Amino acid sequence: MKPTFQITQNNSLIDTKMEILITNLPPCGIVTLKAEMCDNLGMTWESFAEFMSDDEGEINLANAKPISGTYSTPDVMGLFWSMKPIPNDKPKAKTPLKPLKTKLTLMREQEALAATSIIRDVVSPVVDRFTIRECGLVGTFFCHTKNVPLPTIIVLGGSEGGLRENNAALLASYGFNTLALAYFGIEGLPKELVTIPLDYIEKAIEWLRNNPNVDFTKLGVLGTSKGGELALLSASLFPEIKAVVGYVPSGVVYPGIGQSALGKSSWQYRGESLPFAYGEIPKEVTLEINQARDVGEPISWRKTYQWWAEGEKQAEIAVENIKGPVLLISGGDDQLWPADLLSEKVIDRLKEHNHAYHYEHINFPKAGHSFSVPGYPTTQSVVSPFGNGKLSLGGTPKENSHAQFEAWENVKDFFITYLA
Structure with missing residues (x-):
């Protein structure tokens, strides 16, 4: 069965609370979760964390401690705040107030097991x-x-x-x-x-x-x-x-x-x-x-x-x-x-x-x-x-x-x- 992302957001705004759960993994297996985002100023950021799945074959970012990565303690928002600019990346066009798209990719060594994207609004569409x-x-x-x-x-x-x-x-x-x-x-x-x-x-x-x-x-x-x-x-x-x-x-x-x-x-x-x-x-x-x-x-x-x-x-x-x-x-x-x-x-x-x-x-x-x-x-x-x-x-x-x-x-x- 293919690994699956389960993303829960209270709403679509950037300050919302979030849950990120990955299921259908082999129990006690080692995987790497990568995140990449282009911000509104055209700068691209990335982060990663290596995890071991639990006995049920799941990784819950709220309580999963990274083995290694850009952050080191359990934190559902760790992949977001620990992002660093991609070195020597060519700046993209500025997109003020456009929704931010963060791509999550689950890797085992060089193999991509699953991917998803999280969209967060910086302003409500009703404004x-x-x-x-x-x-x-x-x-x-x-x-x-x-x-x-x-x-x-x-x-x-x-x-x-x-x-x-x-x-x-x-x-x-x-x-x-x-x-x-x-x-x-x-x-x-x-x-x-x-x-x-x-x-x-x-x-x-x-x-x-x-x-x-x-x-x-x-x-x-x-x-x-x-x-x-x-x-x-x-x-x-x-x-x-x-x-x-x-x-x-x-x-x-x-x-x-x-x-x-x-x-x-x-x-x-x-x-x-x-x-x-x-x-x-x-x-x-x-x-x-x-x-x-x-x-x-x-x-x-x-x-x-x-x-x-x-x-x-x-x-x-x-x-x-x-x-x-x-x-x-x-x-x-x-x-x-x-x-x-x-x-x-x-x-x-x-x-x-x-x-x-x-x-x-x-x-x-x-x-x-x-x-x-x-x-x-x-x-x-x-x-x-x-x-x-x-x-x-x-x-x-x-x-x-x-x-x-x-x-x-x-x-x-x-x-x-x-x-x-």
Whole structure:
């Protein structure tokens, strides 16, 4: 009898829980399961795991421990998060928001015993997508045009710039409208993250106010990294925002990022630059960075950002002015900046001012800076954002993946509880 795959998914979305069972194998036989996927950016990824079937001739990925492979402990999603880019593979065409197809092939030595494919959607087919290039805004609006006006969430990316749609697309699949909003690094907007006008967020709020699909009494914001800093800032200034989520955010305003950033804030409002943290850095911290750069090792900016914020009270965001609940997500091994400590600054300030709404900081001690839509490979923990150096993000592939799934469930529950 031929080996058979039995795949169970709660739904077709990428964040769904999954069961993968292989049956009709010889008892206690050794086989290899390979996975291959082309992502939406045209990069092809692969992973594998070698297993021994049980006495019934079955392999259940939820409890089967790999003998060898790209991951080492039982994990039904192990083949997905442990994928690595295929070396020297020619990039394919970009396919933004297209369903992801992962091919699974069961091998015995060089013989293919069975194969199947798993399709995962990054956005629900019932969600409509509109490109926004008006009122000076650059974004994508995901909405449910056939429904009554719905709660709507502004989604902000980080220091990578440009327009990132994945968080907004998936969140919209759970019954919200979302506005993925670029704020620099794309045509029509500032080239660098330097003195970005918060008036721009104000324009986006007004645009949503005039949109018939939006329930304007239920407006939220979700930001990641520098976008988390921007989300907290925006909610502290604009009372229309009623719920805030910050992925690896900062409760402190920091200097701008870019060649023109020296001595300048990341943000301004009504023509005035916001105070920013730029405390003194101990010589040993600077020395560590220079030594890592000299030998080509990934650089950690965690200590630098921590020292910049030391004692810089004037740069703290007035989060007590937020007119709604706050959820912060961080990783304890974040090497890009200390989002865990920066989130605690927010919590301390909210406590100090007896904030009238729910607030919570969820920290994943072994995770790093990489928080986004779950279900993608998490093996890339070093980035080269400007092509002239490597930055460490922290965490391990397994811990980052597990944290992403759990954090995403918390984010969905938060917005359903406080905004829906």
